[in-house]
Amino acid sequence: MTPTLMGRWQTRLLLLTVIGVPVTLFYSIVYGLLLGNWWSVWLFLFGVLIFGLGWDVLYHLLQQTRWDHDWPPFAQWAAAIWEAIFIYLVHLIFVLLGGAFVGPIAFILHYFTIFSLLFAANHSIMRILFPRWRFRGGQIL
Amino acid sequence: MNINLTWEDPATGQIEDRTVALPITLGRTSDNAISLISSEVSRQHARLEETGEGQVRVTDLNSTNGILVNQEETQSAVLRSGDLLTVGPFNITVIIDPVFEQEAIPPGAVVVRWEHTPDGRTEDVILRPPFTIGRATEVDLRLVSDEVSRLHARVLREDDTLVIVDEGSSNGTFVNGVQVPRAAVGPDDEIQLGQFRLTITPYEAGFDFSAPVSVRTTSTVHIDIAELRELLAEEDEDEITAPVPVSGFPPPAFEQEVVDPAALAGYPSDETVFLTIGGGLGSFVFVDYLTIYGARTEDIVSIGFDELPYGRYRRLCLNSQIPLHERLRSDSGSTPDNIWGFPSYAVREMWGDVTSGRFGHALGLVWNMFGEPTLVATYTPISGKVFDSLDREANRIGWSDMHRMGKVRAIRRTTDGRYVVAYSTTDPANREKRVIFAQYVHVAVGYPALRFLPDLQAYREETGDFERVVNAYEEHDHIYEDLAKNGGTVLIRGRGIVASRILQRIYETRARNPNINVLHLMRSRNTQGQRYGLSHRPVEHHWEFQPFNWPKAAWGGDLRVRLERAGDEQRAELLNDWGGTTTADRPDWRRIVDGGVKEGWYLIHFGTVERVEPGANGRLNTVVRGRSAIGEVLTLTADYIIDSTGLVSAIDESPLLRDLVEHHRLDRNALGRLKVSNDFELTGMRSGSGRMYASGVATLGGPYAAVDSFLGLQYAAYRIVDDLARAKAPNVRRLAGLRSLGQWFKWVRGVKP
Ligand SMILES: Cc1cc2nc3c(=O)[nH]c(=O)nc-3n(C[C@H](O)[C@H](O)[C@H](O)COP(=O)(O)OP(=O)(O)OC[C@H]3O[C@@H](n4cnc5c(N)ncnc54)[C@H](O)[C@@H]3O)c2cc1C
DSSP: OOOOHHHHHHHHHHHIIIIIHHHHHHHHHHHHHHHSOOSHHHHHHHHHHHHHHHHHHHHHHHHTTSTTOOOOHHHHHHHHHHHHHHHHHHHHHHHHTTOOOOOHHHHHHHHHHHHHHHHHHHTTHHHHHOTTGGGGTTOOO | OEEEEEEEOTTTOOEEEEEEESSEEEESSTTSSEEOOOTTSOSSOEEEEEOTTSOEEEEEOSOSSOEEETTEEESEEEEOTTEEEEETTEEEEEEEOHHHHHHHSOTTOEEEEEEETTTTEEEEEEEOSSEEEESSTTSSEEOOSTTSOSSOEEEEEETTEEEEEEOSOSSOEEETTEEOSEEEEOTTOOEEETTEEEEEEEOOBTBGGGSOOOOOOSOTTOOOHHHHHHHTTTSOGGGGSOOOOSSSOSOGGGGSSSBOGGGGTTSOEEEEEEEEESOSHHHHHHHHHHHHHTOOGGGEEEEESOSSTTHHHHHHHHHTTOOTTSBOSOOTTOOTTOTTOOSOHHHHHHHHHHHTTOHHHHHHHHHHHHHTTTTSOOOOOBHHHHHHHHHHHHHHHTHHHHEEEEEEEEEEEBTTSSEEEEEEEOOTTOOOEEEEEEEEEEEOOOOOEEOOOHHHHHHHHHHOOOSSEEETTSOOHHHHHHHHHHOEEEEEEOOSHHHHHHHHHHHHHHTTOSOEEEEEEESSOOOSOOEETTEEOOEETTEEBOSSSSOTHHHHSHHHHHHHHSOHHHHHHHHHHHOSOOBOOOHHHHHHHHHHHHHTSEEEEEOEEEEEEEOGGGOEEEEEEOOSTTOOEEEEEESEEEEOSOEEOOGGGSHHHHHHHHHTTOOBOTTSSBOOOTTOBOGGGOBTTBEEEEOSGGGTTSSOSOOSSHHHHHHHHHHHHHHHHHTTOTTOOOOOHHHHHHHHHHHHHTOOO
16 A cells, blocks of 8 residues: 555554554553553553654655655554654653653553554555555545 | 657657657647647747758757757757657657758768678668777777777778778787788778678668658557457457448447437347446456445346456466566556455465465565565566466356457447447357447457557568567567577567566577577667656666556555546646656566676667668568767667567557547547546446446546556446446445455455355
8 A cells, every 4th residue: 555645644543543542451451550550551652643643744755755656564664663762762751851661661562562453454454444445545534 | 841750658658750840849838849748848848940051950948857969968959860859758769851861971971881700690880980899888889799899999081091990909900811900991801800790881872771761640559450460360350350330230220329229129139237348357357346346247247359357468468478477567465356455466475385384485475575665676476376366256256157258349328328339249159249238338448459660560561571570469489489499689679568578588598599699679778767756767778667667656645646636638747757668677687688788698779760671591670770979870680570669558549449439529538548537437428327437548648547457457446336336326335344344254265245
């Protein structure tokens, strides 16, 4: 699927809601019980969503420099890693301001569970539930 | 003064050929005598005019991107016949009128004939001394061989004699068998450089070259019917006969604007709800969607020549050297047997590997899917596997119950708000002329014809030689068999994907017989790939690369949206910006080309062909007007010529489509193809509640670029079937969500939709 900007936004919103929320709920309970931290994972999810809407604009511009205007899998992974680093840095700033600290392993587990499921959904169930999605650059509506 | 301009249209690959009287302007808008529609071309880009001395001058009119003459930027330049003028994505060969052309041959010119003794290759080159000879690209006369030095010798005129001077070559220059540092040479002297034997004679008027340049006025892709019949004989010889009423068929009532069904009594007839014409991949994909959306098989009829939906496609693949084990140029998710694109061909191949224990290969595929197209070459499916998958899907949806073998002659609207189609069945046991009524009609008849370069077509017509000059899409295995046995030289024309496949096949044949050489004749040099916005395409050895035949985003990304939103004219512009002849960036192909260039068995020449004629020993001479500064003329000698310039997409070459457009006075799009709405409807054919649609290459120039591809055919099918659902066609319901999931599971289990 070659995303359009509108398609990126809609797909991000939909998948972070449908996949991100249950996964985060799960981690929220696990980390809450184990580490006593119930809320940080929700902030991560929210951060990925809000900042992501902005990153999508940048990715869209980068696509314009490629002859195919496409966004191949390695770019999807590179973007995911970049966003992970970014959101973790933002988290560290919050820590300096007195927020709760989340260890890198705990963060990576949560983040990459979501991303892997998103990646898999993009390449399978999205195509099946929304047969027009791949022709519309990821746009659902 | 008249001059002749030829260029390849990037959007369609068609050769444009215009003879115009000077002065003229070239530019993007239609008020220019030559309008070149592209965002890289300014409104008024350049002017061509006659100078006081009777020469032709080109001047840049302050354009944004400038002009190139023979690949060099210039503000203004005097053109010689055969020069290449580049304006944006257009490479225009300028042929100046014949009378003027003769004067352009410099006085004192000589004809150098060289022969490569090991294989008998010869060439005639017209040059004016002084000139240089050697292996390097910069010299005037290039002789490519290890025994020739980069700059080997120079020929100059001293008073009235010609003198050859050795330029310190490693292997020396010989005249009549004697090594010389410098010697006078006359017409009878034999010069030897490495394994090349040369003679130099004064150029005389009356040399073949002086034959007048034929002024071509027609569009050059036309193939005459007789020839086409020959070419496609395997198909059905009737395929190509125009729909002339033979003994009342198509029925005389078809002369009417709208046909009254009562007037057709007497013809065997039946009716259906959905009719698709062509029965090829476009029809198959449409029917696949239709049945999955809920239409009943009893309500669907397909009519086409071939029994199998991929019959013609497979034939074209095999002939153009894509054997069943080769990979296509197609995306992994372009799955004509599966409307969801999941599982993709790569996933299926990987699954096959895993279940049969080939884990290494499976891992390779994972890497492939992850890294393409930047880190590794793009994954493409194996052709035989695609056919197998189509067989499975055809079985599942009951294709053979819906498909009839026949040739469609004409399509008409009826007075009761439907359509009627006249066709003859091609079942040899039961050749019938029938009519069928339908409420919804879909046409996907594919490419109307093979493209033949005009000079090759002329040669074949004059000589009746169909063995030595072939189209890459014709059956031509005899060439490789002969080459394997006897060696020889092949001349390839065209530089698209088919040329790559041919070259690959020759390369494989060279393993059996190294005495095979390839001359690749290209219309023009290509050193910088096409540009669009911030991006451009890579080039190597004058071949230009792109994973597929359009930028990928034209299938479903931002370029699809942009094209759909554009107006008619702007669509032509975008298609020219994105189009052009390219091949796939496959590492093996690049190695073959690069190796061939270095080893000397693969030589690239540039120029415009003047004619092709029989040469000595049954070989073929191609007379080429090159574009070196002194207007050289080359004769390339080869045993075989393979025209790899492609297929014709102009709808006028299809009798059925031409009749359709003319009879119903349908609009055409900016590229002269069928004008369709964003839902691929031929809006001019509305008939009561009936609707008619088209997909495939006949709709090029419309809302979608990649119409001639598996995924593009699926795109068209989804738009059409969604439109049918909105029109409340019987049982057709929009597919999404859980119903789509349910249908997908049926696909997995292989049960009827
Ligand atoms: C060599 C080659 C390789 C290609 N490889 C790929 C690839 O790898 N991936 C990709 O996505 N695309 C590829 N394409 C492009 C495209 O997918 C195919 O051309 C595809 O076959 C187009 O489908 P179609 O239905 O338009 O035409 P076709 O499949 O050619 O079907 C049209 C059918 O209509 C029949 N017909 C014509 N006139 C009449 C008439 N009057 N009455 C009855 N029947 C008629 C013809 O006989 C033919 O069977 C390739 C094309 C070629 C030529």
